[in-house]
Amino acid sequence: MSYLAVRQLHVALVAATLTLFCVRCAWMLASPERLQTRWAKVVPHVIDTVLLLSGVWLAWQLGSAGIAGWLPAKLAALVVYVVLGTIALKRGRTRRVRIAAALAALLVAAYMISVAIHKSPWPF
16 A cells, blocks of 8 residues: 555544544533544554554654654544543543543643644644
8 A cells, every 4th residue: 555545544543533533522522422432442542553554654664863852742642532531431530520631632632743743742
């Protein structure tokens, strides 16, 4: 597969995972039982796994010179995003904590997108 095709797949998966995260956050607030459906538990993991694999493939294609500096920042932000996402959707004890975690997760996602676009850990 060409670099451009994998990059387009990666970008599409980013859009899909963020859209699905927002939908799941809305469900968490309005209709939490929807989060218990089988597809709502499986599909995000499938999307995120393919997203991660495409990111690894892209990093491999770029080589160490192409990812120096910005990729470690993006990976650290990814860990923060995952933790905040689990707080928002599962582990937050109160509605306020879950909403704050969801908003913070989206800010971290915006940071990761900016880092990827600018190829710099200083996104703006």
